[in-house]
Amino acid sequence: MGINKDLKKLVQSFFQSNFSLKVDKLEFQSTRKEFKGDITLVLFPLVQVLKIPLDDLGVKIGNYLVNFSEYIIEFNLVTGFLNLNISDKYFVQELYRIYEIKNYGFIEKKVNSPLIIVEFSSPNTNKPLHLGHVRNILLGHSVSNILEANGKKVLRTQIINDRGIHICKSMIAWKLFANNGTPKSSGIKGDQFVGKYYVKYNEVHNQQVKDLMDKGKNKEDAIKSSPIFISAQELLRLWESGDKSTYKLWKKMNEWVYNGFDRTYNNLGVFFDSLYYESDTYLLGKKIIEEGFSKDLFFKKEDGSIWVDLTKEGLDEKLLLRSDGTSVYITQDLGTASKRVEDIPELDGMVYTVGNEQDYHFKVLFLILNKLGYKWSDSLFHLSYGMVDLPDGKMKSREGNVIDADQLIHEMESTAKKVSESIGKIEGMIKKEQSSLFKTIGMGALKYHILKVDPKKRILFNPEDSVDFNGNTGPFIQYTYARIKSLLRKFENSNIEIKDLDNIDYREKSIIKHLLLYPDIINQAGKTYSPALIANYVYDLVKFFNAFYQNVSISGTKDSSLKKFRIKLSKKVADVIFSGCLLLGIDVPDNM
């Protein structure tokens, strides 16, 4: 399947019959447009093996290919690059072939397909989601889609950090200041409501610290001895000892938050198959530590704390269990990982979508699991991503300069509205269609803008730029799709017989060449966990298409076979744009 594969076989058989050599590493690439040809074989790597002059080898291969393939018409040689001319007929046939393939580029899931857990979002329940979560969520969701397209079974999950001192902080503030108010009574979304009290806590705390410092305490003491902090700690103790009313309040406030999160997830168009709660898992992991300790993989310090020595691996010593026997973060992660494998024995791998500030943590985690001898530790992947910067400075939650996810979503929609209105896009649309379109465009802009960037790089996010209907943006892709659909509505029903075509435009050829690449792109995106590959691919396709149909029309085409061909080509392009956007989680409207 695919031109590269066909060619590879041919070239391999050339080496087999001429040199009795098996050659695996053959490098094909699309011929650069300034040279004559369609596909290029890079000869340099071969010369090292064969020790034959470059040109001789090229001519030999070229002649062989022209003789043995009806589709390779001619070749030329430019400094180590063998450019092959492929007949138009081949491309036409290939288009007709892939045209018939449903879910082109996707690999069918099977009963025994590998099962991968993808973990993403994983919020704290004391405050709403912010822009950083948005990148996390979009990445995790898209990577899940891509893995599924690669034939994997995927379980989308998140670990909800629903316990700990930070939760107690918003709880104590609610107790002190909320007057028994609820999201319902105040008309505020649940997570926003709880977040308000977390902010309130910090305000009060800071004031109290300041007061204490004025009275002569040093900062450290003041932080620890502020009344509200002590109350929060007390609440944590009560929670841990299972105090009924504390537990009830905790449960109630968390429910508020979950309702709020659900609305945000819904707006982003993402979902989860299962949830893990930290309150269920935070005690896990001790067993593993003991196991490792008994195998002498870990060591105990004088105070009774347990550590692992990773200095041989170039890292540090790492604490695994506190001197009082309680867990730390990594203990939980060790426990959660092994629990998942226990729960789901057929599990084949896990992807953790977590920011790059935790690169070290995951390095350590995977290393320890490996030391413990779990065979699945090889198929763990930390999907690490960079920070999202804003034009007006960095976003740091400590400095209060966070962009709230809900607010951002709302802003994207209203920008979409503003831009659409200013270019007269929505005339003749009813209100309901309008608002759904604004949502589609706004979210498309947001998602595309974030996903088109390599995950590990930082992003500069400018809401205004991303809603541009021009250039490398989500709305431009959506618009092009809608335009192709509109074009097809006009020509689709023409009855035309199919004949073979011998001549097509070189631009049509490059569109088909690009389409033929699609399965490879999906495959590679799955291997590198990078939706950016898909995004850039789709954009290129859109560009190819626009450049072509600007100068060549369907309606003006006299030859009926060519007309049919062009309709098919347009349909397939729309098809692939659609499925590419699907992988990114972007909706495409038929009309906009």
Add this chain to the structure above:
RNA sequence: AGCUCCUUAGUUCAACGGAUAGAACAAAAGUUUCCUAAACUUUAGAUACAGGUUCGAUUCCUGUAGGAGCUACCA
């Protein structure tokens, strides 16, 4: 201090070690008998610096400069 990641046109992003480093936005000039000009065509513009590895380096290695992050009995 040590470790990790990043640095590409004015800006935002591309480029399995491959040919003359691609796009888009912004700037300058042009193009409309057919689908949605939100398009298309053309021009100008970049690999932080210094070495090395090789047929070939934005990519790999070493060093320098700049940015970020991690090195918590926090999560």
